[in-house]
Amino acid sequence: MRFRQINNQQDLFGQLEHSKLLAENTTPLDKLAKLIDFEVFREPLMEALGYIDKEDKGGNTPFDPVFMFKITVLQKYYNLSEEQTEFQIKDRFSFMRFLCISPCDEVPDKNTIWHFKEKLGSSGVVRLFDRLDELLVTQGIVGKEGVSVDASFVDVPRQRNNKEENESIKNGELPEGWEDESVSKLCQKDLDARWTKKNQQTHYGYKNHIKMDNVTKLIRSWLSSPANEHDSQCFETIVDYGDKEVFADSAYRSKDSMKLLRKLKVKAQISQKGNRTQKLTKRQEAANRVKSRTRCRVEHVFGDQSHYGADKIRTIGMHRASRGIGLGNIVYNLRRLCVMNIRLA
Secondary structure (H helix, E strand, O other): OOOOOOOOOOOHHHHHHHHHHHHHOOOHHHHHHHHEOHHHHHHHHHHHHOOOOOOOOOOOOOOOHHHHHHHHHHHHHOOOOHHHHHHHHHHOHHHHHHHOOOOOOOOOOHHHHHHHHHHHHHHHHHHHHHHHHHHHHHOOOOOOOOEEEEEEEEEOOOOOOOHHHHHHHHOOOOOOOHHHOOHHHHOOOOOOOEEEEEOOEEEEEEEEEEEEEOOOOOEEEEEEEEOOOOHHHHHHHHOOOOOOEEEEOHHHOOHHHHHHHHHHOOEEEEOOOOOOOOOOOHHHHHHHHHHHHHHOOHHHHHHHHHHOOOOEOOOOOHHHHHHHHHHHHHHHHHHHHHHOOOOEO
16 A cells, blocks of 8 residues: 655745745734734833943844844743743744744844843833833723722742741841852742742742723733732732722721722722621622622633743742733733734834
8 A cells, every 4th residue: 555755855935835824824923913013112122121322332233122022922921931932933933923033034042032031120021011001091991990909829939948947038037058058059049939828728939919900801000029928018009099999809908908099089899808706797798799790800810821821930039020920911911902802002
């Protein structure tokens, strides 16, 4: 019996035809590239990277900042390491189309991608997020109704420290004997991440505090903190005067938070909580259920982020954690705009 033989001969026209066939099958990245004009991020990128009014003194020419930002979006979108990001860009036609490059073009290596993110930093990510939110407001996409506030854990690789070492780290001290360790070993120790327990589950890392628009489910603002910090500690920073009404669970209900909302003239839609001595009445329970129908939508945000790995990071330290959490929130908003089929330019 005869079988079809595979032709291993390199054929330029065959490769062009193959790439054409792939381009006909659109991917989520094609929709993202079509709806989002990444040039809107050029100005905050130039400012964050220090490229504005900078003289060219020779040396290696850096890659275009918008091009590098699109690479970090790819990396977060598919939860890739720097090494895998470099390889996948070279290997996948969908990545090349998104970046507007061809197989023969130069691709940044893993070190270049890492150094770009280091130079961008958490402050640069904040600028990019603020620019995105500014466009959402000016185009009338958000801000029509109230917001919901909540927080979720962002886990990091667990540190195998003993009880005494963890206690010293918790108190902001360097554990005994660590000052004698090599610099390379200390670089692998996260002194900012914290342990906490919730619903019989143990978490180690940080928290992503967000404020979500109730209509569009887009993130309006965010804040990062160690995992052991209570959700309500960031409430004052996230909520502002422009919010018409704020939905939140009972963890945010306190005298200070209610006083803050009255001062900001924001309607409070925070669930009430009972205790051992004073249980909730049926009327209060019914009111909580009504509020929860709106507030529960914020859980959809964290659920979507877990699908592409934004609920976990692999970096060390608070500064890099904030950068990773912020990028995850930016990518979520970009993905959400694609779901809503809204063009951002």
